[in-house]
Every structure is written in structure tokens, then in C-alpha cells.
Amino acid sequence: MQLRTLIHNLPKATVSGNLDQQVTGVTTDSREVVAGSIFIAVRGTDGDGQDYLPQALEKGACAIVSEVAPAEDWDEKICWAHVPDARAAAASLACDWNDHPSKDLKVVGITGTNGKTTTAFITHAVMQSVWTRAGLLGTVEINDGEQSVPATQTTPGPIQLQGLLRQMADNACRGVAMEISSHALEQKRTDGLLLDVAVFTNLSQDHLDYHGTMASYFAAKKRLFELLETQQGNKKPTAVVNIDDPYGQRLVEEFKDRLYFITYGHGVHANMRIGRETQNVRGTEFEISYKEREYLVRTPYIGRFNVFNCTAALAACVAAGIKPRDAVRAFADAPQVPGRMECVGRRDGASLFVDYAHTPDALENACAAIRDLRPKRLITVFGCGGDRDQTKRPLMGKAAAEGSDLCIVTSDNPRSEDPEAIIADIEKGMRGARYESIPDRMTAIQTAVNISEEGDVILVAGKGHETYQEIAGDRTDFDDRRAAYKALNLKAKSEE
Numbered sequence: 016m017q018l019r020t021l022i023h024n025l026p027k028a029t030v031s032g033n034l035d036q037q038v039t040g041v042t043t044d045s046r047e048v049v050a051g052s053i054f055i056a057v058r059g060t061d062g063d064g065q066d067y068l069p070q071a072l073e074k075g076a077c078a079i080v081s082e083v084a085p086a087e088d089w090d091e092k093i094c095w096a097h098v099p100d101a102r103a104a105a106a107s108l109a110c111d112w113n114d115h116p117s118k119d120l121k122v123v124g125i126t127g128t129n130g131k132t133t134t135a136f137i138t139h140a141v142m143q144s145v146w147t148r149a150g151l152l153g154t155v156e157i158n159d160g161e162q163s164v165p166a167t168q169t170t171p172g173p174i175q176l177q178g179l180l181r182q183m184a185d186n187a188c189r190g191v192a193m194e195i196s197s198h199a200l201e202q203k204r205t206d207g208l209l210l211d212v213a214v215f216t217n218l219s220q221d222h223l224d225y226h227g228t229m230a231s232y233f234a235a236k237k238r239l240f241e242l243l244e245t246q247q248g249n250k251k252p253t254a255v256v257n258i259d260d261p262y263g264q265r266l267v268e269e270f271k272d273r274l275y276f277i278t279y280g281h282g283v284h285a286n287m288r289i290g291r292e293t294q295n296v297r298g299t300e301f302e303i304s305y306k307e308r309e310y311l312v313r314t315p316y317i318g319r320f321n322v323f324n325c326t327a328a329l330a331a332c333v334a335a336g337i338k339p340r341d342a343v344r345a346f347a348d349a350p351q352v353p354g355r356m357e358c359v360g361r362r363d364g365a366s367l368f369v370d371y372a373h374t375p376d377a378l379e380n381a382c383a384a385i386r387d388l389r390p391k392r393l394i395t396v397f398g399c400g401g402d403r404d405q406t407k408r409p410l411m412g413k414a415a416a417e418g419s420d421l422c423i424v425t426s427d428n429p430r431s432e433d434p435e436a437i438i439a440d441i442e443k444g445m446r447g448a449r450y451e452s453i454p455d456r457m458t459a460i461q462t463a464v465n466i467s468e469e470g471d472v473i474l475v476a477g478k479g480h481e482t483y484q485e486i487a488g489d490r491t492d493f494d495d496r497r498a499a500y501k502a503l504n505l506k507a508k509s510e511e
């Protein structure tokens with residue numbers, strides 16, 4: 016592609032240097048520069064792309080895009096585009112370079128504190144069953160319609176993101192279900208994305224290390240709806256919003272004159288209304304009324320929050336053009352979402368679930384979901400991540416203590432922090448509760464299994480699908496599901 020064409024589409028750029036060059040790629044990472052790349056220097060959270068300019072030039076970058084003006088003695092053989100916002104420029108170039116793949120896909124973007132991965136999986140499963148091919152992008156995996164690989168981020172940066180969407184469109188996917196994190200919205204990773212549906216699941220405390228306050232965390236989530244409102248192209252997007260959530264109500268209030276909504280929830284004002292629910296260990300059945308019709312939805316998931324996730328997915332699919340009846344039919348075969356309320360096994364009548372609850376609200380809900388199964392006792396094993404929101408730690412302690420009969424507090428991913436210090440933060444919310452603290456996660460899981468009796472349920476929360484544990488900056492293999500399986504087998508052997 017011609018550099019001139021790409022650079023001319025960049026909004027608010029002041030351009031100098033040679034534009035008559037062929038571009039071979041676009042990147043924000045100097046390590047990925049090859050001859051003919053455009054290098055965008057982003058001022059990041061940890062580093063500054065500007066510091067890597069020499070490396071990018073040495074590797075043959077044909078153009079630099081930067082928030083800094085070029086030096087007076089700049090070599091005019093190389094193009095320099097001076098822009099007010101390098102992240103916005105990266106998103107814009109990524110869309111242009113990949114020829115705006117989202118225009119060729121039905122795009123469902125899902126945001127919210129909890130439930131994004133689950134809602135994306137269910138939406139993807141329905142899309143795939145009705146349309147044969149669909150993409151999936153989120154915390155657990157990236158599926159481009161042909162193959163699936165583990166994900167390293169919930170929402171990739173704009174260059175990787177637009178490249179993946181292009182791959183999906185080229186693989187003949189009709190749609191994509193994707194998670195959109197608050198970090199991504201704040202960092203403009205999804206700018207330029209043309210959405211058909213934007214879903215808001217809920218908002219509760221998380222990521223205050225990054226956003227500072229709940230107000231700015233909500234402002235980041237709100238950006239998705241601002242993007243929907245201002246997006247170019249021919250799509251007539253729908254906002255799917257949970258109005259049982261107070262922040263969902265605020266979204267509707269603020270955007271009601273400017274966006275088309277499908278609201279969902281239990282209340283009479285919800286467009287898609289959740290009715291009677293029944294649940295057992297094998298799954299949940301619930302009624303939905305939508306446009307004066309009633310639907311009975313059967314799903315393999317447990318937990319009342321999954322009724323919300325299924326309803327969000329149903330509304331998203333309907334908004335993307337799938338008939339409600341076809342979507343409802345597909346729910347019965349919806350897949351196990353890896354590490355979300357995943358039943359790992361039973362020994363002597365005690366069952367064990369692995370779940371990804373790592374916020375106070377999620378932990379409260381996960382405990383409540385298991386309580387609904389009427390266990391003799393609920394034993395919860397959990398910890399909190401290091402180098403992340405510290406203020407959620409005592410709140411998670413409180414939620415687990417109140418929701419369980421017994422807790423074992425352990426390490427999640429301590430990262431660079433002292434595991435004992437993280438546990439001490441959690442314990443502040445657990446005064447008066449029955450708990451034990453065991454920093455080694457394997458020992459904690461084994462202890463829970465050893466003390467469990469017939470009829471008990473063990474919940475191992477926080478790491479879900481993760482296959483590693485990060486301690487003192489080092490990642491080692493660790494999978495709660497394998498650990499639990501091993502612990503259950505060891506107990507069974509010792510009792511033989």
C-alpha cells in the first residue's frame with residue numbers, strides 16, 4: 016500500500032518527508048519493525064515509544080508517526096507525521112491497513128466488569144451454530160474461524176486486533192463476538208471498530224489501580240457507547256444493556272435519545288425480560304419475554320448470573336440479526352466456558368468447581384450460585400492478584416467469608432508482591448470468619464479436598480482457565496483444574 020494514501024487518511028497530522036514509498040507494515044513496537052514499516056511512537060504506561068526511534072530507523076522504518084515534532088535536521092528521505100494522539104493514530108492506521116475488516120463482519124462487542132468472557136462464548140456458540148463460521152476474541156482464546164489459540168490479553172492492541180478481524184473476514188466468518196476491556200477503551204485499542212452491537216453486562220469494583228476511581232472506570236466503559244454513537248459507515252448499531260444494574264440504567268438515561276437499545280433484566284421496563292428460573296446441578300432453565308412472545312431457555316450453566324449472561328447473548332444475537340427461536344435452540348448445546356463454574360470432579364460426594372471470580376461482586380455471586388445447589392458446606396479457596404487493585408482485597412475477603420462456611424485464603428498471581436502481605440490485606444475483611452491461610456496454592460487446594468466430606472462443595476476461585484502462576488515475576492505452570500484433579504485423586508488413593 017502507498018504511504019501517501021495511508022498518511023493522508025490520518026486525521027490532524029502535520030506531515031513532512033518522502034511520501035512516495037511502499038508500506039510493508041504498521042507497528043507500535045520497534046522490535047517488529049522491518050524495512051518499509053510505519054512506526055508509531057506511543058507514550059505508554061511503562062515506556063515511551065519515542066525512546067525506541069533509533070531502533071525503528073535502524074531496522075528500516077519508512078515513516079514515523081509521533082506526538083513529537085521532527086527535529087530541525089530531520090532526514091527528509093523518511094516521512095514524519097506529527098499527530099496530537101499517537102494511540103488514536105495507531106487505531107486509525109490499523110483500520111486502514113487492514114481495509115476496515117469490521118465492515119465485513121457482524122461485530123458484537125461486550126464490556127462490563129464481570130461476564131464478558133462468558134457472554135462472548137455463548138454469543139459465539141450461537142453465531143457458529145446459525146452461521147457456521149464466526150470469530151471469538153477475549154480473555155481465554157482467539158478463534159479466527161479456522162483455528163483457536165490461547166489469548167494473552169482480553170482485547171489486543173489495535174494493530175493485532177484489526178489484523179485478527181481481517182483474518183476472520185478472510186476466513187468467511189459472518190460475525191465475531193469480542194470482549195472489550197476498560198483498558199482497551201481507555202487506550203483507544205478499539206477506535207475505528209464498526210460495531211453492530213455493544214453489550215454492557217454490569218459494573219462493580221475492579222481495576223482501581225489503573226482507573227483510580229469508579230467514576231473514571233465507568234467513564235472508560237461509557238466510551239464504548241460514545242464510539243457507537245459516532246461510528247462511521249452504514250451499520251445501525253444496537254446497545255444491549257442490563258438495566259438491573261444501576262450503571263446500566265445510567266447508560267440508558269444518558270444515551271436514550273441517541274442510541275437504539277435492547278435492555279434486559281427482571282424489571283417490567285426491560286425489553287427482554289427474564290421470568291421464572293429453575294436450577295439444578297446440570298443447568299438452568301428460564302423464561303424470557305421479548306416483543307410479546309415467551310421463550311423457554313435451557314442452558315447447561317449454573318449460577319443466576321449466567322441467566323444474565325445468556326440473556327445478554329440472546330439479545331446480542333437478536334440484534335445481530337439471528338431469530339430468537341434459532342438462538343434459543345442453540346443454547347442447549349452451548350459449551351462449557353473454560354474455568355467458569357467448571358465442575359472438575361467429585362469424590363465421596365464432595366464436588367469441586369473452578370471459577371474465575373476475582374472481584375468482590377463475582378466472588379459473592381459465585382458463592383451464591385453454589386449455595387443455590389444446597390451443599391452441606393461450601394469451602395472456598397481463593398486469593399488476590401498482586402500488582403493490581405489492592406482495595407478489592409478486603410472486599411473479596413468479606414464476600415468469600417460471608418458466602419462460605421469455611422475459607423482457605425491462598426495466593427493467586429502474587430506477581431512482584433509478597434504473597435503473605437496480599438493475604439494480610441484479604442484477612443482484614445474476614446474478621447470473625449472461619450478461615451485458614453495457606454500461601455502455597457497447591458497445598459491450599461489439597462487441604463480443602465482433604466477436609467471435605469460427603470455433600471460439601473469446594474469452590475476454587477480466581478484463576479479459572481489460567482495455566483500459570485506468576486510468583487516474584489516468574490511464571491510456572493499451574494492450572495487449578497489439574498491441581499484439583501490431582502488433589503481429588505490423592506485423597507481417593509489415601510482412602511483406598
Ligand SMILES: CC(=O)N[C@H]1[C@@H](OP(=O)(O)OP(=O)(O)OC[C@H]2O[C@@H](n3ccc(=O)[nH]c3=O)[C@H](O)[C@@H]2O)O[C@H](CO)[C@@H](O)[C@@H]1O[C@H](C)C(=O)N[C@@H](C)C(=O)N[C@H](CCC(=O)O)C(=O)O
Pocket residue numbers: 043044045046056057058059060061062063064067154167168169170171172173196197198199202204
Ligand atoms: C498497562 C497496559 O494496559 N499496557 C498495555 C499497553 O501498553 P502501552 O501502550 O502502555 O506500552 P508500554 O509497555 O508502556 O510501552 C510504550 C511503547 O513502547 C513500545 N516499545 C516497547 C519496548 C521496545 O523495545 N520497543 C517499543 O517500541 C511499545 O510497543 C509501546 O508502544 O498497550 C499494549 C498494546 O495494546 C498492551 O500490550 C499493554 O498491556 C499490558 C501487557 C497489560 O498487562 N495490560 C493489562 C493490564 C490489560 O490490558 N488488561 C486488560 C484486561 C482487563 C480485564 O479483562 O478486565 C486486557 O484487555 O487485556
Ligand SMILES: Nc1ncnc2c1ncn2[C@@H]1O[C@H](COP(=O)(O)OP(=O)(O)OP(=O)(O)O)[C@@H](O)[C@H]1O
Pocket residue numbers: 127128129130131132133134154169194216217320321323324354355356370371372373376377378380381479
Ligand atoms: N454477569 C455476571 N455478573 C456477576 N458475576 C459474574 C457474571 N458472569 C460471570 N460472573 C463471575 O465473574 C467471573 C468472571 O466471569 P467472566 O470471565 O465471564 O468475566 P469477564 O468480564 O470476562 O472477566 P475478565 O475481565 O477478568 O476477563 C466468573 O467466573 C463468575 O464468577
Ligand SMILES: N[C@H](CCC[C@H](N)C(=O)O)C(=O)O
Pocket residue numbers: 373399400401403427428477478481
Ligand atoms: N483480567 C483480570 C484478571 C485477573 C485474574 C487473577 N487471576 C489475577 O491474576 O489477578 C485482571 O487483569 O485484573
Ligand SMILES: [Mg+2]
Pocket residue numbers: 131132153154155169194
Ligand atoms: Mg474476560
